[in-house]
Amino acid sequence: MQASSAVLAANGSPASRGPLTSRRYALELRQQMAWPKQALILAISLAIGFGISAAILVAAGVPAGELLNEFVLHTLFDLQSLQAVLFQAAPMILVGLGATMAFRARFWNLGLEGQMIWGAIGATAISFLDIGPPALRLPLMLCMATALGLLWALAPALLKLRLGVNEIISSLMLNYIAGNFLLHLVYGAWKDPKDSFPYSPQFRSFERLPEWFGNTAPAAIALALVVTALAWWFVGISRAGLYLRFVDANPRMAHAVGVPVRRMILSAVLLSGALSGVAGFVVVAGQEGRLTQAFYAGYGVSGVLIAFLARNNPLAATVVALLVAALFVAGRNLQVFYQIPFSMVQLIQAIVVICVASSDFFIRHRIRAVVSQAG
Amino acid sequence: MATALQLTGIAKSFDGFKALSDAHFHARWGEVHALLGENGAGKSSLMNIAAGLYAPEAGQMWVDDNPVQLTGPRDAARHRIGMVHQHFKLVKPFTVAENIMLGNPLALGEGSHRRRLGQLEAQIRAKAQELGFDIDPRQRIEHLSIAEQQRVEILKVLLAGARILILDEPTAVLTDKEAERLLSTVHALAHSGAAVVLVTHKMADVKTYADRVTVMRGGCTVKTVDPKQVAMAELVQLTVGDSIAAPVRGRSPPGEARLRVRGVRTSEAGGRRALAGVDLTLHAGEIYGLAGVGGNGQSELAAALMGLDDQLFEGELVLEGFGDLARTSNAERRALQIAAIPADRYGIALAGALSVAENFGVGQVHDGRYGPTWRLNAKRMQLDARSAVAQFDVQGVRSLDQKAALLSGGNAQKLVLAREFGRVPRVVLAHSPSRGLDVRASADVHARLLAARDAGAAVLLISEDLDEVLALTDRVGVMARGRIVAEFEQPADRLSIGQAMVDHD
Numbered sequence A: 001m002q003a004s005s006a007v008l009a010a011n012g013s014p015a016s017r018g019p020l021t022s023r024r025y026a027l028e029l030r031q032q033m034a035w036p037k038q039a040l041i042l043a044i045s046l047a048i049g050f051g052i053s054a055a056i057l058v059a060a061g062v063p064a065g066e067l068l069n070e071f072v073l074h075t076l077f078d079l080q081s082l083q084a085v086l087f088q089a090a091p092m093i094l095v096g097l098g099a100t101m102a103f104r105a106r107f108w109n110l111g112l113e114g115q116m117i118w119g120a121i122g123a124t125a126i127s128f129l130d131i132g133p134p135a136l137r138l139p140l141m142l143c144m145a146t147a148l149g150l151l152w153a154l155a156p157a158l159l160k161l162r163l164g165v166n167e168i169i170s171s172l173m174l175n176y177i178a179g180n181f182l183l184h185l186v187y188g189a190w191k192d193p194k195d196s197f198p199y200s201p202q203f204r205s206f207e208r209l210p211e212w213f214g215n216t217a218p219a220a221i222a223l224a225l226v227v228t229a230l231a232w233w234f235v236g237i238s239r240a241g242l243y244l245r246f247v248d249a250n251p252r253m254a255h256a257v258g259v260p261v262r263r264m265i266l267s268a269v270l271l272s273g274a275l276s277g278v279a280g281f282v283v284v285a286g287q288e289g290r291l292t293q294a295f296y297a298g299y300g301v302s303g304v305l306i307a308f309l310a311r312n313n314p315l316a317a318t319v320v321a322l323l324v325a326a327l328f329v330a331g332r333n334l335q336v337f338y339q340i341p342f343s344m345v346q347l348i349q350a351i352v353v354i355c356v357a358s359s360d361f362f363i364r365h366r367i368r369a370v371v372s373q374a375g
Numbered sequence B: 001m002a003t004a005l006q007l008t009g010i011a012k013s014f015d016g017f018k019a020l021s022d023a024h025f026h027a028r029w030g031e032v033h034a035l036l037g038e039n040g041a042g043k044s045s046l047m048n049i050a051a052g053l054y055a056p057e058a059g060q061m062w063v064d065d066n067p068v069q070l071t072g073p074r075d076a077a078r079h080r081i082g083m084v085h086q087h088f089k090l091v092k093p094f095t096v097a098e099n100i101m102l103g104n105p106l107a108l109g110e111g112s113h114r115r116r117l118g119q120l121e122a123q124i125r126a127k128a129q130e131l132g133f134d135i136d137p138r139q140r141i142e143h144l145s146i147a148e149q150q151r152v153e154i155l156k157v158l159l160a161g162a163r164i165l166i167l168d169e170p171t172a173v174l175t176d177k178e179a180e181r182l183l184s185t186v187h188a189l190a191h192s193g194a195a196v197v198l199v200t201h202k203m204a205d206v207k208t209y210a211d212r213v214t215v216m217r218g219g220c221t222v223k224t225v226d227p228k229q230v231a232m233a234e235l236v237q238l239t240v241g242d243s244i245a246a247p248v249r250g251r252s253p254p255g256e257a258r259l260r261v262r263g264v265r266t267s268e269a270g271g272r273r274a275l276a277g278v279d280l281t282l283h284a285g286e287i288y289g290l291a292g293v294g295g296n297g298q299s300e301l302a303a304a305l306m307g308l309d310d311q312l313f314e315g316e317l318v319l320e321g322f323g324d325l326a327r328t329s330n331a332e333r334r335a336l337q338i339a340a341i342p343a344d345r346y347g348i349a350l351a352g353a354l355s356v357a358e359n360f361g362v363g364q365v366h367d368g369r370y371g372p373t374w375r376l377n378a379k380r381m382q383l384d385a386r387s388a389v390a391q392f393d394v395q396g397v398r399s400l401d402q403k404a405a406l407l408s409g410g411n412a413q414k415l416v417l418a419r420e421f422g423r424v425p426r427v428v429l430a431h432s433p434s435r436g437l438d439v440r441a442s443a444d445v446h447a448r449l450l451a452a453r454d455a456g457a458a459v460l461l462i463s464e465d466l467d468e469v470l471a472l473t474d475r476v477g478v479m480a481r482g483r484i485v486a487e488f489e490q491p492a493d494r495l496s497i498g499q500a501m502v503d504h505d
Helices: A035-059 A064-077 A079-104 A112-128 A134-163 A167-187 A217-236 A239-249 A251-256 A261-288 A299-309 A314-338 A342-364 B043-050 B073-078 B096-103 B113-131 B146-159 B176-191 B203-209 B232-240 B298-306 B330-335 B345-349 B356-361 B378-391 B409-420 B439-454 B466-472 B494-502
Strands: A008-011 A021-029 A365-373 B003-014 B017-028 B032-036 B058-063 B066-068 B081-084 B164-168 B195-200 B212-217 B220-225 B257-266 B276-283 B286-291 B313-319 B338-341 B427-431 B458-462 B475-480 B483-489
Touching (some): A035 A064, A064 A314, A079 A217, A079 A314, A112 A261, A134 A167, A134 A261, A217 A239, A217 A261, A239 A251, A251 A261, A342 A365, B003 B195, B017 B212, B032 B043, B032 B232, B043 B081, B043 B164, B043 B195, B081 B146, B096 B113, B096 B146, B113 B146, B164 B176, B176 B195, B176 B203, B195 B203, B212 B232, B220 B232, B257 B458, B276 B458, B286 B439, B298 B427, B298 B458, B330 B338, B338 B409, B345 B409, B378 B409, B427 B439, B439 B458, B458 B466, B475 B494, B483 B494
Parallel strands (some): B032 B212, B286 B475, B338 B427
Antiparallel strands (some): A008 A021, B257 B313, B475 B483
């Protein structure tokens, strides 16, 4: 069945005298689109986004010829940079998946950072309090991080489901509480007695992710990929995935046909919190090796962005997370070699997102020129 | 008296369904003119044409004896026609004055927004006083009762300059006292020279307040009469049509009582109770028809019985051999073989953005037919969906992965039936299952309901279409003001049912 007719009509030519032909552009709602075509539109919008970004970088003083070199060659084909990308990508994949889970239930969890902080605190607590034998230490830290991330997500979930409190506000505000509690720990009870900087004592070697090929990035990425597979199973293979699709598409209908809507929302949100908690674990146990005061900055926004660009598809989220991480590393390189401020990297991210977001419009609508006799 | 509004030979169809075929209407200045008819008779469509919302396909409209062709509601306002819809068009967080300003931005003076708003507030106060309304222009709409919101709507169209006032089912949402007050106000308004069109289905209101009444049935005008001159019975007959003997169908005696609905009522908050104590019993092997004019609690009853929203109600729904269903989840209800066909096909019965196969499969996924919780058997779901689509003759399915929203009304409904009747049902709850469907699709739906009955299910058919109820059911209940006011054994007398539907105040 074809689309319903003109939703909006924009007049192409100003009022003309006499019976001239006038061209109008009519917008139609499109019902379905073949996926290769969707991919093409997406690719074009990405290209436009990168084009604009490149122009801005050139205007900021990066030689045009160096862009390709910096962005693609240097970032992906230099071993050190590639390691940095993977290093960056692991927690990004995890928060991206976390956002994906919550968004699938139409729950706008903006508390990814708070949940990540609690995950990191949980992992650090096991280390700081010296709980469990060394062989079990790392799994214990992972479990604690998962549990605390999940619990921190429980608050906005219950507030929403029980009292109808807007989760965007509640989850966002809980980030500040988590952030300040983190400061309280690293400036207070958990401060490293060795040098009194605001971070916790260094983790012991068995409390850190194992080093494969000389660094922890491969292990972190492996963990992230295992979690990706689990997330893909959850939304794509299990019955809960079907339920979630119904909750997303039409909650009232879902309820009417017996889908446990509230339970599904709660599970998705808790899962989101748990995944963010794991991201916190990966940062402290993989990258920093201790609890620091600002390790989480920017991950919340990146997570939302990744889920959005990936259309809440866990496999796509992993790919997008890699892309965002590459962008991040490339940006850092630019910062070092061309004195480009880091906010420029954020600007590029924003431009890419806006372009992709706009592409949605062309996937949903069809623009057709209507030539008519004006009279 | 001079003609205020005249419509002749109006025709209008929606998606091939002829809502109006040859409608005539003639209102004079200074009168309250009632437009009477059953649901779907075409009253609202005709008045929406008069208010410029729809363009007619044929026919002519006159205002003050001048032919006019309206281009939209704003154009209608220029011709001094204003309509108050059944569902109010007000912006809830805005104040009364702001809403009225939105309604007629042109009619305002010069100066700053604040000043203009101040002037408008004065105008509103003056007009409200004239009509005897107690309205504070600075109140927010969300703080007003339904009756007060309606007064705001009336003020809105009058301040936009309307002299021809169309009220669509104005008393449907009001308590008796509020209705009385409203009707005497519009009566006074008409007698001061305006023309008021009262779209209604309530005989009593017509008898008391209308100067003339035009009766519509099936998209045509039947007759215009003086309500003071004709008997109530004659008005009822004009509205529901001649009684045709119901076709005699073979029928086995009903079985045991299967579902007992006892004292179901909703809360009193926000006006009158939508359900004021509904009692009915469905027997195995019968179709129980629930007739009534729309808005008398049918939707709320359907929601309560089908467990649509988590709406709170008191009372019991006792399923034979199980117990009270009131606190049972919808998944359990499905497991108990209770089939539900909600009225809102795309809103509650289907998820338009998901595939045909998923919309079908979600019905039986709960009990493990499509694999255990950890693995969905999509293949089996596809196979089942494919055979169900064939068996229920769902057309327009190019692929089972196609979105359900792409199905036309009739095929969407067939998909719902395929899902709900995927297992032999013990109880079938159907709300307006053939609304908006063409004749063939309706007949298919009816055949499915009859087959379910013959297979021993207890079927409840809630419908505003009296013909459908009479043709299909074994017993008829009439719903009015949130309760069942009369029950009839088939063959039932159409006139008595019609009488019970309207004769409740």
